[in-house]
Amino acid sequence: MAFTENLSSVDGGLKSELGKKGIVVATLNELYNWGRRSSIWPMQFGLACCAIEMIATACARYDIARFGAELFRPSPRQSDLMIVAGTVTKKMAPQVVRLYNQMAEPKYVITMGACSIAGGPFIDGYNVLRGIDRYIPIDVHLPGCPPRPEALLYGLMELQRKIDGQTIEKTEWYQKGLKREYPVPECGPHGLIPKFNPEVWAPREVDHRKERYGEPVLIGKKDKAPNLDAPVAARPAATSASSASQPSAS
Numbered sequence: 001m002a003f004t005e006n007l008s009s010v011d012g013g014l015k016s017e018l019g020k021k022g023i024v025v026a027t028l029n030e031l032y033n034w035g036r037r038s039s040i041w042p043m044q045f046g047l048a049c050c051a052i053e054m055i056a057t058a059c060a061r062y063d064i065a066r067f068g069a070e071l072f073r074p075s076p077r078q079s080d081l082m083i084v085a086g087t088v089t090k091k092m093a094p095q096v097v098r099l100y101n102q103m104a105e106p107k108y109v110i111t112m113g114a115c116s117i118a119g120g121p122f123i124d125g126y127n128v129l130r131g132i133d134r135y136i137p138i139d140v141h142l143p144g145c146p147p148r149p150e151a152l153l154y155g156l157m158e159l160q161r162k163i164d165g166q167t168i169e170k171t172e173w174y175q176k177g178l179k180r181e182y183p184v185p186e187c188g189p190h191g192l193i194p195k196f197n198p199e200v201w202a203p204r205e206v207d208h209r210k211e212r213y214g215e216p217v218l219i220g221k222k223d224k225a226p227n228l229d230a231p232v233a234a235r236p237a238a239t240s241a242s243s244a245s246q247p248s249a250s
């Protein structure tokens, strides 16, 4: 991720000398960014175990208040930052996107943990979304299962660096025609509809998992799992082996 630096016409050495005499020299952008990066209000919600680490970050030992980000807001309309902490199930994804849409500009998103980045240990689960970045834009990805509170603080500092590189003239939320409300997916019979938001994400042409590990092997089953994306008529009928493995009603 590349960040641009705010350039001030005043020499750094001169600035520091003036600072010693109590004279502060700053550009409007520096003041603007300093105010915003020092008062990031995260939204108060968590989805799974990663949320416990997020809560720990706000407690006395790690003390996220040192970064001005301790005011977890219970309303998306008062929040600057969404921390997607935990497993995003397909049932919960529409709510996450709706909350993002309800946040006021400027808004930022940190995905916390392997689950919210790519499904984590549940990547092959039928009910788990393989990354919330399929529906909303992400500013900082925090890998780990779970990432420790120090990692979340590091992610917050990375976000502060990003904010530091923004300028009033070029920030998106002052541009005309800004649209940062994305379609809220719906639960369909075979997963979410749409499967992803093409404005922020597109599937890779090459599936690196398949290249590296080959076709998925289903241990303990004689039948391949049905392709839930195929129309119902095109799916193979259940064989006697699979029906024999079902427990009897009696």
Ligand code: SF4
Binding pocket: 048, 049, 050, 051, 085, 086, 087, 112, 113, 114, 115, 116, 120, 121, 144, 145, 146, 147
């Ligand atoms: S990444 Fe690990 S700790 Fe975080 S929600 Fe997923 S399983 Fe839990």
